[in-house]
Amino acid sequence: MRRFSRWLNRPPYRWWKWCTAVLVTAGLMGLFIIQFGWLLSGNGRLNQQFVQWAGGDENERQELITLQRDACPGAPFILPADGFIGLLYADPRGPYSRLRPHQGIDIFSNAEAGVTPVYAAYDGYVTRLPDWRSSLIIRVPEDPLQPSRQIWLYYTHLADTAGNDFIEDAFPPGTDELFVRQGTLLGYTGDYNGDSLRRVWVQLHFSVVLDDGDGRFRNELEFDNTLNPSPYLGLDVSYACEPGEGCGVTTVCAP
Numbered sequence: 496m497r498r499f500s501r502w503l504n505r506p507p508y509r510w511w512k513w514c515t516a517v518l519v520t521a522g523l524m525g526l527f528i529i530q531f532g533w534l535l536s537g538n539g540r541l542n543q544q545f546v547q548w549a550g551g552d553e554n555e556r557q558e559l560i561t562l563q564r565d566a567c568p569g570a571p572f573i574l575p576a577d578g579f580i581g582l583l584y585a586d587p588r589g590p591y592s593r594l595r596p597h598q599g600i601d602i603f604s605n606a607e608a609g610v611t612p613v614y615a616a617y618d619g620y621v622t623r624l625p626d627w628r629s630s631l632i633i634r635v636p637e638d639p640l641q642p643s644r645q646i647w648l649y650y651t652h653l654a655d656t657a658g659n660d661f662i663e664d665a666f667p668p669g670t671d672e673l674f675v676r677q678g679t680l681l682g683y684t685g686d687y688n689g690d691s692l693r694r695v696w697v698q699l700h701f702s703v704v705l706d707d708g709d710g711r712f713r714n715e716l717e718f719d720n721t722l723n724p725s726p727y728l729g730l731d732v733s734y735a736c737e738p739g740e741g742c743g744v745t746t747v748c749a750p
């Protein structure tokens with residue numbers, strides 16, 4: 496550090512060195528705030544739950560589980576898996592940020608990979624692209640909340656870390672438009688995360704994806720291509736929403 500400050504104050508280019516150092520420091524601080532700002536200003540209750548899940552034993556984790564096998568009154572979807580809804584829609588935490596918030600919900604399982612069932616949240620047509628190891632998407636021709644449009648329900652992480660899938664045999668890679676009813680077993684939650692070195696907890700990632708207008712789903716990785724699942728589930732699963740506030744949810748199930 497002392498060598499650095501001596502170098503900084505030594506001519507030539509002293510002024511330029513100072514400017515660059517200030518700009519680099521400001522840039523790094525900006526990046527830090529974008530990535531970790533939620534730690535300072537975030538929702539304390541949600542952060543506390545996250546810590547409880549990460550460090551808790553079996554029973555402490557069980558307290559955080561949402562068990563909701565039937566649709567909430569007035570809501571069209573069932574919750575596609577039981578678990579701790581730990582990363583919410585529009586969530587800036589975890590690997591996400593305020594600039595790149597979470598596009599869906601992560602339902603974490605209190606069990607190892609391959610155990611917790613995943614169900615179709617609504618009637619629709621299953622597609623699994625030939626190279627999808629752990630993912631499915633279900634086309635819902637009529638959005639139950641806005642029947643003039645088509646929407647898609649995206650499911651991922653249904654495989655183990657090696658990429659062995661926990662998807663039911665009825666939906667092999669290449670599955671195209673296979674009709675399923677709400678509640679149909681699709682597979683089991685897992686911890687597959689592609690080729691990424693980042694480990695993920697055993698979970699289901701579930702998101703509601705917009706149609707491109709030509710009958711195909713938009714890129715589900717882009718936040719702007721997704722919808723808040725809360726009114727579909729009748730559950731507050733949006734980061735921006737405190738429990739009981741509603742936020743577009745007319746009937747809210749007790750958690």
Ligand SMILES: [Zn+2]
Nearest residue numbers: 599600601700
């Ligand atoms: Zn997710």
